[in-house]
Amino acid sequence: MEVVPVYEVDDSDYAQYLVVFSHHHPLTNPIMNSVNRVRFRRVDKVTADDIHVADLVFVIDDGFDQTEFCKLKRKLAQKRNQFRLAFSQCEGHINRWYTVVDSVFLTKGEVETRNIISGLIESIELHGMVCVDFADIYSVFCNMKRSFFYHGIGEGKWRSVDAIDDAIANRNFDCKTAMTILQSGFEFTLDEFEMAANYFSAKIPEDTCCVFGHRLDPNRIYEDRLEVMIFINE
Numbered sequence: 028m029e030v031v032p033v034y035e036v037d038d039s040d041y042a043q044y045l046v047v048f049s050h051h052h053p054l055t056n057p058i059m060n061s062v063n064r065v066r067f068r069r070v071d072k073v074t075a076d077d078i079h080v081a082d083l084v085f086v087i088d089d090g091f092d093q094t095e096f097c098k099l100k101r102k103l104a105q106k107r108n109q110f111r112l113a114f115s116q117c118e119g120h121i122n123r124w125y126t127v128v129d130s131v132f133l134t135k136g137e138v139e140t141r142n143i144i145s146g147l148i149e150s151i152e153l154h155g156m157v158c159v160d161f162a163d164i165y166s167v168f169c170n171m172k173r174s175f176f177y178h179g180i181g182e183g184k185w186r187s188v189d190a191i192d193d194a195i196a197n198r199n200f201d202c203k204t205a206m207t208i209l210q211s212g213f214e215f216t217l218d219e220f221e222m223a224a225n226y227f228s229a230k231i232p233e234d235t236c237c238v239f240g241h242r243l244d245p246n247r248i249y250e251d252r253l254e255v256m257i258f259i260n261e
Contacts, residue, residue: 155242
């Protein structure tokens with residue numbers, strides 16, 4: 028009889044996340060609470076080990092003073108080739124992150140920041156009809172400087188197209204990379220996915236590198252509603 032070895036799952040084989048904040052703990056959701064590879068640290072409590080193990084760092088600049096910013100910048104410099112995204116509600120704080128992280132979002136508040144972070148983590152961790160992984164997301168945001176987030180909802184026969192229209196309306200984009208993640212229940216087809224991909228591709232420059240993905244939303248398994256997350260990177 029052949030003996031087949033059983034290997035234990037090693038968390039080091041999966042993406043490790045670090046969320047850095049200052050004044051307010053970021054709003055969490057089930058995926059952040061269930062994945063034990065997500066670390067939350069106040070900016071003054073970040074350790075060398077936190078930096079060392081993290082593959083993807085989310086920095087929530089919710090009012091960092093200059094001292095906090097400089098100290099974190101020095102800590103982040105300990106590890107090269109690390110994927111980092113920053114979020115700020117203040118236009119004046121955007122520029123200081125350009126040389127520290129891969130890309131920066133100007134967000135409307137804590138809820139939008141949480142939705143972006145949880146959406147990216149869920150896209151990596153959860154299954155879907157067309158999955159994206161850590162490398163896909165890294166390729167979209169790497170060295171992009173400025174990122175924009177749009178969210179839309181659609182229902183009915185043309186829901187994938189309607190969701191995109193709801194997200195971006197008639198905006199014109201001059202982007203280098205983009206990513207579109209569709210979220211739905213089980214009632215989703217590849218025809219819908221192709222329709223959404225073709226429709227969105229027609230709205231961005233032809234030379235834009237764009238990643239398309241789909242994931243199942245456990246909260247709406249049998250719902251007709253479809254949501255889309257769109258990331259535009261300059």
